[in-house]
Every structure is written in structure tokens, then in C-alpha cells.
């Protein structure tokens with residue numbers, strides 16, 4: 001056990017702050033990875049609008065879980081994707097004066113935009129310029145920027161990859177909560193036990209104690 005006072009940022013979550021864009025602001029980033037064949041980690045997730053809660057999808061290849069079979073707005077799972085990025089700090093002349101390495105969690109639409117960039121160089125050789133078009137949904141327009149600043153100097157590259165490893169050590173910290181199926185039933189207001197397919201959903205359950 002450790003002794004500590006106020007101000008610990010790593011209690012109750014990750015000490016790494018997720019990247020968040022502000023409307024109409026432009027950011028230059030680099031995707032940090034050892035291996036550009038698979039720089040991302042992702043998982044299907046749900047968001048229950050009524051309960052204002054996100055959670056990980058529990059379905060497997062062989063079995064549909066209650067999160068997908070229950071009837072609610074959000075039962076169609078959506079991928080959330082985690083990347084580690086180098087966020088460059090720039091001065092008013094656009095010169096890069098510093099680098100923050102941080103997690104960036106984005107949605108399927110963003111992934112498609114990245115995929116559609118279709119540049120003729122490998123991922124590893126470019127940075128990206130992101131312009132935030134919607135702060136609430138964290139939507140960005142994306143453009144490639146030739147040359148990868150974080151990889152340009154060995155010392156910087158080493159630091160970035162070390163931070164990358166710390167962030168990727170516990171990817172779950174950046175995703176919605178991984179609940180049990182019974183916890184998901186509680187959130188959705190379904191009675192515990194039994195399957196809760198859309199067809200056998202009794203509406204009276206929705207006004208019950210949960």
C-alpha cells in the first residue's frame with residue numbers, strides 16, 4: 001500500500017488524458033506504433049442512450065449477447081478504436097515546439113476517413129493534420145502530412161515508443177466499461193435472468209425497480 005495526498009491524477013482511471021479536439025481547431029499528430037501493420041486496438045461497444053451509458057459488447061462469434069439482442073436504441077454495436085498519437089505543440093508560426101504522447105479513441109467513421117486517405121506511402125511515413133468539425137462527436141477532417149516528425153530523431157522516437165507502451169499496457173482504461181451481461185441488463189432496465197430478446201421483452205419490466 002502507498003501513502004499519498006490529494007492531486008493523484010492516476011486514481012480512478014488512467015493517468016493519460018485522451019486526445020480531445022476543439023471545434024475548428026487544427027492539430028498535427030503522428031500515429032505512434034512499433035508496427036504499422038496493426039497500430040490500432042479496437043472493440044465493438046454499445047451506448048444506451050436512455051441510460052447515458054457506454055459499455056463493451058459481450059457478443060462473440062458464436063453467441064449474441066443481451067447487449068445485441070435486447071431492443072433499445074444502441075443495440076447495434078459500433079467499433080471504438082484506440083491509437084496512440086504524438087500531438088505536436090506548435091507556435092504561432094506553425095513550428096513544432098513540443099510533443100505530447102496520448103491516447104486517441106475514435107469511431108468507425110473516423111477509421112473510414114483514415115482508411116480512405118489512400119496515400120501511396122506507408123502509414124509509418126506520414127503525420128496527419130486533423131481539423132475538428134464536431135466537438136461533441138469528436139469528428140475530424142483529416143489530411144496527410146508528409147514526414148513523420150516523431151520518428152525524425154532517435155531520442156524522440158524512443159521516448160514516444162516508451163509512452164506508447166505504457167498507454168497500450170492497459171487499453172481497457174480508454175474504452176467504455178466492460179460490464180457483465182447481468183449488469184448490462186440492469187442498465188437496460190431488463191429483469192435479471194433469462195434471455196431478453198426483442199420478441200419476449202415485457203414492457204412492464206421497463207417500469208420496474210431497475
Ligand SMILES: [Zn+2]
Nearest residue numbers: 057058067068
Ligand atoms: Zn453487443
